[in-house]
Amino acid sequence: MNGAFKKACLLIPCAVLGLALSATPADKAAPSAAAVGLTAADLAARIKARLSYDPLTGYGLFEKAGARLVFARELPWAIFDWADSLAIDPPTELEGSLSFTAAAAGIVEKAFSEADAAARSHFSVAAILIDPGHGGKDPGAIGEQGSGSKKLRIVEKEVTLSISRKLYDALKAKYPDKRILITREGDSYPSLEDRVDMANSVDLASNEAIIYVSIHANSSFNKNAKGYEVWYLNPEYRRTLVDSRKAQGAEKDIAQIQNIMLEEEFTTESIILARNIMGGLQSSIGSDSPNRGIRADEWFVVRNARMPSVLIEAGFVTNPEEGKLLSRDDYLSRVASGVYNGLVDFVGYFESMRGAPSP
Numbered sequence: 001m002n003g004a005f006k007k008a009c010l011l012i013p014c015a016v017l018g019l020a021l022s023a024t025p026a027d028k029a030a031p032s033a034a035a036v037g038l039t040a041a042d043l044a045a046r047i048k049a050r051l052s053y054d055p056l057t058g059y060g061l062f063e064k065a066g067a068r069l070v071f072a073r074e075l076p077w078a079i080f081d082w083a084d085s086l087a088i089d090p091p092t093e094l095e096g097s098l099s100f101t102a103a104a105a106g107i108v109e110k111a112f113s114e115a116d117a118a119a120r121s122h123f124s125v126a127a128i129l130i131d132p133g134h135g136g137k138d139p140g141a142i143g144e145q146g147s148g149s150k151k152l153r154i155v156e157k158e159v160t161l162s163i164s165r166k167l168y169d170a171l172k173a174k175y176p177d178k179r180i181l182i183t184r185e186g187d188s189y190p191s192l193e194d195r196v197d198m199a200n201s202v203d204l205a206s207n208e209a210i211i212y213v214s215i216h217a218n219s220s221f222n223k224n225a226k227g228y229e230v231w232y233l234n235p236e237y238r239r240t241l242v243d244s245r246k247a248q249g250a251e252k253d254i255a256q257i258q259n260i261m262l263e264e265e266f267t268t269e270s271i272i273l274a275r276n277i278m279g280g281l282q283s284s285i286g287s288d289s290p291n292r293g294i295r296a297d298e299w300f301v302v303r304n305a306r307m308p309s310v311l312i313e314a315g316f317v318t319n320p321e322e323g324k325l326l327s328r329d330d331y332l333s334r335v336a337s338g339v340y341n342g343l344v345d346f347v348g349y350f351e352s353m354r355g356a357p358s359p
Protein backbone atom coordinates (compact mmCIF):
# COMPACT_ATOMS: atom_id res chain seq x y z
CA MET A 1 0.00 0.00 0.00
CA ASN A 2 1.62 3.27 -1.00
CA GLY A 3 1.63 6.49 0.98
CA ALA A 4 -1.05 8.25 -1.01
CA PHE A 5 -3.47 5.40 -0.52
CA LYS A 6 -2.79 5.34 3.23
CA LYS A 7 -3.45 9.04 3.41
CA ALA A 8 -6.76 8.61 1.55
CA CYS A 9 -7.72 5.95 4.06
CA LEU A 10 -7.41 8.47 6.81
CA LEU A 11 -10.02 10.66 5.21
CA ILE A 12 -12.47 8.09 3.83
CA PRO A 13 -13.28 4.75 5.47
CA CYS A 14 -11.15 2.17 3.65
CA ALA A 15 -14.11 -0.14 3.14
CA VAL A 16 -15.88 2.56 1.14
CA LEU A 17 -12.76 3.36 -0.83
CA GLY A 18 -12.21 -0.34 -1.55
CA LEU A 19 -15.76 -0.64 -2.78
CA ALA A 20 -15.40 2.42 -4.95
CA LEU A 21 -12.18 1.15 -6.50
CA SER A 22 -13.76 -2.15 -7.38
CA ALA A 23 -17.12 -0.69 -8.33
CA THR A 24 -19.06 -2.80 -10.77
CA PRO A 25 -22.57 -2.26 -12.12
CA ALA A 26 -23.78 -4.95 -9.74
CA ASP A 27 -22.78 -2.96 -6.68
CA LYS A 28 -25.88 -1.67 -5.04
CA ALA A 29 -24.21 1.02 -2.89
CA ALA A 30 -24.68 4.61 -3.98
CA PRO A 31 -21.42 5.81 -5.51
CA SER A 32 -19.39 8.09 -3.30
CA ALA A 33 -17.65 11.16 -4.66
CA ALA A 34 -14.52 9.04 -5.05
CA ALA A 35 -16.35 6.63 -7.38
CA VAL A 36 -17.64 9.31 -9.75
CA GLY A 37 -15.78 8.92 -13.01
CA LEU A 38 -16.98 11.48 -15.51
CA THR A 39 -19.55 14.16 -16.00
CA ALA A 40 -22.12 13.45 -18.71
CA ALA A 41 -20.56 16.19 -20.86
CA ASP A 42 -17.06 14.70 -20.51
CA LEU A 43 -18.39 11.25 -21.32
CA ALA A 44 -20.16 12.62 -24.42
CA ALA A 45 -16.90 14.25 -25.55
CA ARG A 46 -14.97 11.03 -24.97
CA ILE A 47 -17.33 8.89 -27.06
CA LYS A 48 -17.96 11.71 -29.57
CA ALA A 49 -21.72 11.63 -28.98
CA ARG A 50 -24.29 14.38 -28.75
CA LEU A 51 -25.69 14.82 -25.24
CA SER A 52 -29.18 15.96 -24.30
CA TYR A 53 -30.09 16.15 -20.65
CA ASP A 54 -33.16 17.62 -19.02
CA PRO A 55 -32.42 18.45 -15.36
CA LEU A 56 -36.15 18.85 -14.65
CA THR A 57 -37.17 15.29 -15.57
CA GLY A 58 -33.72 13.79 -14.98
CA TYR A 59 -33.81 12.03 -18.36
CA GLY A 60 -31.05 12.31 -20.88
CA LEU A 61 -29.59 10.67 -23.94
CA PHE A 62 -26.37 10.23 -25.83
CA GLU A 63 -26.70 10.04 -29.59
CA LYS A 64 -24.12 9.02 -32.14
CA ALA A 65 -24.55 7.97 -35.77
CA GLY A 66 -28.21 7.06 -35.28
CA ALA A 67 -27.58 5.01 -32.12
CA ARG A 68 -29.00 6.24 -28.83
CA LEU A 69 -28.51 5.54 -25.19
CA VAL A 70 -31.15 6.86 -22.82
CA PHE A 71 -30.42 7.19 -19.11
CA ALA A 72 -32.04 8.77 -16.10
CA ARG A 73 -30.75 10.33 -12.91
CA GLU A 74 -30.58 7.83 -10.03
CA LEU A 75 -31.81 4.98 -12.21
CA PRO A 76 -29.65 1.84 -12.44
CA TRP A 77 -30.61 1.19 -16.05
CA ALA A 78 -29.87 2.65 -19.44
CA ILE A 79 -31.52 1.67 -22.71
CA PHE A 80 -29.35 1.35 -25.76
CA ASP A 81 -30.61 1.63 -29.31
CA TRP A 82 -34.27 1.01 -28.52
CA ALA A 83 -33.88 -2.48 -27.17
CA ASP A 84 -30.97 -3.39 -24.93
CA SER A 85 -31.24 -2.51 -21.27
CA LEU A 86 -27.89 -2.12 -19.54
CA ALA A 87 -27.36 -2.27 -15.78
CA ILE A 88 -25.24 0.71 -14.77
CA ASP A 89 -24.39 2.55 -11.56
CA PRO A 90 -27.08 5.21 -11.25
CA PRO A 91 -25.91 8.55 -12.68
CA THR A 92 -25.90 11.11 -9.88
CA GLU A 93 -26.24 14.86 -9.87
CA LEU A 94 -23.24 16.49 -8.29
CA GLU A 95 -22.72 20.22 -8.07
CA GLY A 96 -25.14 20.88 -10.87
CA SER A 97 -23.82 18.34 -13.36
CA LEU A 98 -24.68 14.72 -13.90
CA SER A 99 -21.90 12.23 -13.24
CA PHE A 100 -21.28 8.65 -14.28
CA THR A 101 -19.05 6.26 -12.35
CA ALA A 102 -16.02 4.97 -14.23
CA ALA A 103 -17.73 1.59 -14.52
CA ALA A 104 -20.93 3.10 -15.93
CA ALA A 105 -18.92 5.25 -18.36
CA GLY A 106 -17.13 2.09 -19.52
CA ILE A 107 -20.43 0.32 -20.20
CA VAL A 108 -21.75 3.30 -22.17
CA GLU A 109 -18.54 3.54 -24.18
CA LYS A 110 -18.59 -0.19 -24.96
CA ALA A 111 -22.21 -0.07 -26.16
CA PHE A 112 -21.39 2.69 -28.64
CA SER A 113 -18.18 1.09 -29.89
CA GLU A 114 -20.04 -2.18 -30.55
CA ALA A 115 -22.71 -0.24 -32.43
CA ASP A 116 -19.99 1.42 -34.51
CA ALA A 117 -18.66 -2.00 -35.41
CA ALA A 118 -22.16 -3.16 -36.39
CA ALA A 119 -22.70 -0.03 -38.51
CA ARG A 120 -19.38 -0.61 -40.26
CA SER A 121 -20.58 -4.08 -41.11
CA HIS A 122 -23.23 -2.31 -43.24
CA PHE A 123 -26.78 -1.55 -42.23
CA SER A 124 -29.24 -2.95 -44.71
CA VAL A 125 -32.86 -3.59 -45.50
CA ALA A 126 -32.79 -7.36 -45.34
CA ALA A 127 -36.49 -8.03 -45.89
CA ILE A 128 -39.60 -6.43 -47.34
CA LEU A 129 -42.95 -7.84 -46.25
CA ILE A 130 -45.87 -7.03 -48.54
CA ASP A 131 -49.30 -7.40 -46.99
CA PRO A 132 -52.27 -7.52 -49.40
CA GLY A 133 -55.19 -6.36 -47.23
CA HIS A 134 -58.14 -8.69 -46.50
CA GLY A 135 -58.66 -11.98 -48.39
CA GLY A 136 -60.73 -15.14 -48.20
CA LYS A 137 -63.86 -14.67 -46.10
CA ASP A 138 -63.01 -10.97 -45.71
CA PRO A 139 -63.57 -9.17 -49.05
CA GLY A 140 -62.81 -5.69 -47.67
CA ALA A 141 -64.52 -2.80 -49.42
CA ILE A 142 -66.83 -3.51 -52.35
CA GLY A 143 -67.82 -1.04 -55.04
CA GLU A 144 -70.49 -1.57 -57.69
CA GLN A 145 -70.39 0.64 -60.74
CA GLY A 146 -72.55 0.78 -63.82
CA SER A 147 -75.73 -1.19 -64.34
CA GLY A 148 -77.15 -4.14 -66.25
CA SER A 149 -74.66 -6.13 -68.30
CA LYS A 150 -72.05 -3.38 -67.82
CA LYS A 151 -72.23 -3.70 -64.07
CA LEU A 152 -68.79 -3.79 -62.53
CA ARG A 153 -68.04 -5.20 -59.09
CA ILE A 154 -64.74 -4.05 -57.57
CA VAL A 155 -63.64 -6.07 -54.55
CA GLU A 156 -60.85 -4.71 -52.35
CA LYS A 157 -59.25 -8.09 -51.59
CA GLU A 158 -58.74 -8.66 -55.35
CA VAL A 159 -57.35 -5.18 -55.95
CA THR A 160 -54.89 -5.50 -53.06
CA LEU A 161 -53.73 -8.96 -54.13
CA SER A 162 -53.16 -7.86 -57.71
CA ILE A 163 -51.12 -4.78 -56.74
CA SER A 164 -49.19 -6.80 -54.15
CA ARG A 165 -48.24 -9.59 -56.56
CA LYS A 166 -46.97 -7.10 -59.14
CA LEU A 167 -44.99 -5.35 -56.42
CA TYR A 168 -43.67 -8.69 -55.17
CA ASP A 169 -42.43 -9.72 -58.63
CA ALA A 170 -40.75 -6.37 -59.26
CA LEU A 171 -38.98 -6.37 -55.88
CA LYS A 172 -37.88 -10.00 -56.29
CA ALA A 173 -36.26 -9.13 -59.60
CA LYS A 174 -34.63 -5.97 -58.25
CA TYR A 175 -33.34 -7.47 -54.99
CA PRO A 176 -32.37 -11.12 -55.43
CA ASP A 177 -30.42 -10.94 -52.16
CA LYS A 178 -33.21 -9.58 -50.00
CA ARG A 179 -36.05 -11.60 -48.55
CA ILE A 180 -39.19 -10.43 -50.34
CA LEU A 181 -42.22 -11.82 -48.53
CA ILE A 182 -45.96 -11.67 -48.97
CA THR A 183 -48.58 -12.44 -46.31
CA ARG A 184 -50.88 -14.21 -48.79
CA GLU A 185 -50.41 -15.39 -52.35
CA GLY A 186 -54.01 -16.25 -53.12
CA ASP A 187 -57.52 -15.72 -51.82
CA SER A 188 -56.76 -16.78 -48.24
CA TYR A 189 -57.46 -15.06 -44.97
CA PRO A 190 -54.50 -14.60 -42.64
CA SER A 191 -55.69 -12.89 -39.43
CA LEU A 192 -54.05 -9.64 -38.34
CA GLU A 193 -52.15 -11.71 -35.74
CA ASP A 194 -50.89 -14.07 -38.48
CA ARG A 195 -49.64 -11.12 -40.49
CA VAL A 196 -47.95 -9.57 -37.46
CA ASP A 197 -46.39 -12.92 -36.54
CA MET A 198 -45.01 -13.22 -40.03
CA ALA A 199 -43.31 -9.84 -39.71
CA ASN A 200 -41.94 -10.68 -36.29
CA SER A 201 -40.68 -14.12 -37.23
CA VAL A 202 -38.25 -12.80 -39.84
CA ASP A 203 -34.77 -13.40 -38.43
CA LEU A 204 -32.72 -10.21 -38.54
CA ALA A 205 -29.18 -9.42 -37.52
CA SER A 206 -28.71 -6.27 -35.44
CA ASN A 207 -27.68 -4.32 -38.53
CA GLU A 208 -30.67 -5.44 -40.62
CA ALA A 209 -34.13 -3.96 -40.98
CA ILE A 210 -37.44 -5.13 -42.40
CA ILE A 211 -39.93 -2.91 -44.24
CA TYR A 212 -43.64 -3.59 -43.88
CA VAL A 213 -45.96 -2.44 -46.69
CA SER A 214 -49.70 -3.03 -46.41
CA ILE A 215 -51.87 -2.50 -49.49
CA HIS A 216 -55.56 -1.55 -49.24
CA ALA A 217 -58.31 0.18 -51.18
CA ASN A 218 -60.75 2.64 -49.72
CA SER A 219 -64.52 3.05 -49.61
CA SER A 220 -66.90 5.81 -48.65
CA PHE A 221 -70.64 6.46 -48.48
CA ASN A 222 -69.77 9.61 -50.37
CA LYS A 223 -69.49 8.38 -53.97
CA ASN A 224 -67.47 11.48 -54.85
CA ALA A 225 -64.62 10.58 -52.52
CA LYS A 226 -61.54 9.60 -54.54
CA GLY A 227 -57.78 9.56 -54.39
CA TYR A 228 -54.91 7.64 -52.83
CA GLU A 229 -53.34 7.94 -49.41
CA VAL A 230 -50.24 6.69 -47.65
CA TRP A 231 -50.45 6.08 -43.90
CA TYR A 232 -47.61 5.46 -41.57
CA LEU A 233 -48.29 2.86 -38.96
CA ASN A 234 -48.25 2.46 -35.25
CA PRO A 235 -45.62 -0.10 -34.27
CA GLU A 236 -48.28 -1.84 -32.15
CA TYR A 237 -49.89 -2.81 -35.41
CA ARG A 238 -47.12 -5.34 -35.82
CA ARG A 239 -45.49 -5.83 -32.48
CA THR A 240 -46.21 -5.42 -28.81
CA LEU A 241 -44.19 -2.64 -27.33
CA VAL A 242 -43.34 -2.36 -23.69
CA ASP A 243 -46.54 -1.66 -21.79
CA SER A 244 -45.68 0.31 -18.69
CA ARG A 245 -49.08 -0.43 -17.14
CA LYS A 246 -48.30 -4.13 -17.04
CA ALA A 247 -44.63 -3.88 -16.09
CA GLN A 248 -43.43 -4.05 -12.52
CA GLY A 249 -40.36 -2.98 -10.56
CA ALA A 250 -37.24 -2.51 -12.65
CA GLU A 251 -39.23 -3.49 -15.71
CA LYS A 252 -41.49 -0.56 -15.04
CA ASP A 253 -38.50 1.78 -14.97
CA ILE A 254 -37.31 0.41 -18.27
CA ALA A 255 -40.77 0.77 -19.74
CA GLN A 256 -40.96 4.38 -18.64
CA ILE A 257 -37.59 5.19 -20.15
CA GLN A 258 -38.49 3.40 -23.34
CA ASN A 259 -41.77 5.22 -23.63
CA ILE A 260 -40.13 8.59 -23.16
CA MET A 261 -37.44 7.67 -25.63
CA LEU A 262 -39.94 6.41 -28.16
CA GLU A 263 -41.99 9.57 -27.92
CA GLU A 264 -38.87 11.52 -28.79
CA GLU A 265 -38.43 9.62 -31.99
CA PHE A 266 -41.03 11.46 -34.00
CA THR A 267 -39.46 11.87 -37.39
CA THR A 268 -38.67 8.33 -38.29
CA GLU A 269 -37.94 6.16 -41.24
CA SER A 270 -41.63 5.32 -41.56
CA ILE A 271 -42.45 8.92 -42.39
CA ILE A 272 -39.61 9.10 -44.88
CA LEU A 273 -40.79 5.82 -46.40
CA ALA A 274 -44.34 7.23 -46.64
CA ARG A 275 -42.99 10.31 -48.44
CA ASN A 276 -40.95 8.21 -50.86
CA ILE A 277 -43.96 6.04 -51.72
CA MET A 278 -46.20 9.08 -52.07
CA GLY A 279 -43.67 10.56 -54.50
CA GLY A 280 -43.57 7.31 -56.47
CA LEU A 281 -47.38 7.13 -56.67
CA GLN A 282 -47.64 10.75 -57.72
CA SER A 283 -45.36 10.24 -60.70
CA SER A 284 -46.93 6.96 -61.80
CA ILE A 285 -50.59 7.95 -61.32
CA GLY A 286 -50.30 11.58 -62.39
CA SER A 287 -53.60 13.39 -62.72
CA ASP A 288 -55.75 10.24 -62.97
CA SER A 289 -56.42 10.28 -59.26
CA PRO A 290 -55.90 12.97 -56.59
CA ASN A 291 -53.21 12.67 -53.97
CA ARG A 292 -54.94 12.81 -50.59
CA GLY A 293 -51.65 13.07 -48.75
CA ILE A 294 -49.71 11.30 -46.07
CA ARG A 295 -51.72 10.43 -43.01
CA ALA A 296 -51.32 9.20 -39.49
CA ASP A 297 -54.05 8.67 -36.99
CA GLU A 298 -53.23 10.74 -33.92
CA TRP A 299 -53.18 7.53 -31.92
CA PHE A 300 -50.95 5.98 -34.51
CA VAL A 301 -47.62 7.64 -34.09
CA VAL A 302 -44.68 5.84 -35.52
CA ARG A 303 -42.05 5.52 -32.87
CA ASN A 304 -39.65 2.87 -33.89
CA ALA A 305 -37.12 2.93 -36.66
CA ARG A 306 -36.42 -0.77 -36.76
CA MET A 307 -39.41 -1.68 -38.92
CA PRO A 308 -40.46 1.18 -41.18
CA SER A 309 -44.15 0.51 -41.89
CA VAL A 310 -46.73 2.05 -44.16
CA LEU A 311 -50.22 1.33 -45.37
CA ILE A 312 -51.33 2.40 -48.83
CA GLU A 313 -54.94 3.16 -49.71
CA ALA A 314 -54.76 2.83 -53.48
CA GLY A 315 -58.07 4.56 -54.23
CA PHE A 316 -61.84 4.39 -53.66
CA VAL A 317 -63.68 1.36 -55.05
CA THR A 318 -66.91 3.30 -54.37
CA ASN A 319 -66.07 6.17 -56.72
CA PRO A 320 -67.46 5.68 -60.26
CA GLU A 321 -64.29 6.69 -62.13
CA GLU A 322 -61.78 5.38 -59.65
CA GLY A 323 -63.67 2.12 -59.27
CA LYS A 324 -63.27 1.62 -63.03
CA LEU A 325 -59.57 2.45 -62.85
CA LEU A 326 -59.07 -0.05 -60.02
CA SER A 327 -60.67 -2.78 -62.13
CA ARG A 328 -58.08 -2.27 -64.88
CA ASP A 329 -54.90 -4.31 -64.82
CA ASP A 330 -52.81 -1.54 -66.41
CA TYR A 331 -53.88 0.90 -63.72
CA LEU A 332 -53.01 -1.55 -60.93
CA SER A 333 -49.59 -1.95 -62.60
CA ARG A 334 -49.09 1.79 -62.37
CA VAL A 335 -50.03 1.77 -58.68
CA ALA A 336 -47.61 -1.11 -58.08
CA SER A 337 -44.79 0.64 -59.92
CA GLY A 338 -45.37 3.84 -57.94
CA VAL A 339 -45.05 1.91 -54.67
CA TYR A 340 -42.06 0.03 -56.07
CA ASN A 341 -40.22 3.23 -57.06
CA GLY A 342 -40.87 4.74 -53.64
CA LEU A 343 -39.53 1.62 -51.94
CA VAL A 344 -36.41 1.53 -54.10
CA ASP A 345 -35.75 5.21 -53.27
CA PHE A 346 -36.19 4.48 -49.61
CA VAL A 347 -33.92 1.43 -49.60
CA GLY A 348 -31.20 3.50 -51.29
CA TYR A 349 -31.57 6.28 -48.76
CA PHE A 350 -31.74 3.93 -45.79
CA GLU A 351 -28.74 1.86 -46.74
CA SER A 352 -26.54 4.83 -47.58
CA MET A 353 -27.47 6.72 -44.42
CA ARG A 354 -27.47 3.93 -41.87
CA GLY A 355 -24.79 1.95 -43.63
CA ALA A 356 -22.17 4.68 -43.62
CA PRO A 357 -19.43 4.21 -41.04
CA SER A 358 -19.64 6.85 -38.32
CA PRO A 359 -17.07 9.66 -38.64
Ligand SMILES: [Zn+2]
Binding pocket: 133, 134, 140, 141, 156, 216, 217
Ligand atom coordinates in the same frame (compact mmCIF):
# COMPACT_ATOMS: atom_id res chain seq x y z
ZN1 LIG B 1 -58.74 -2.46 -46.41
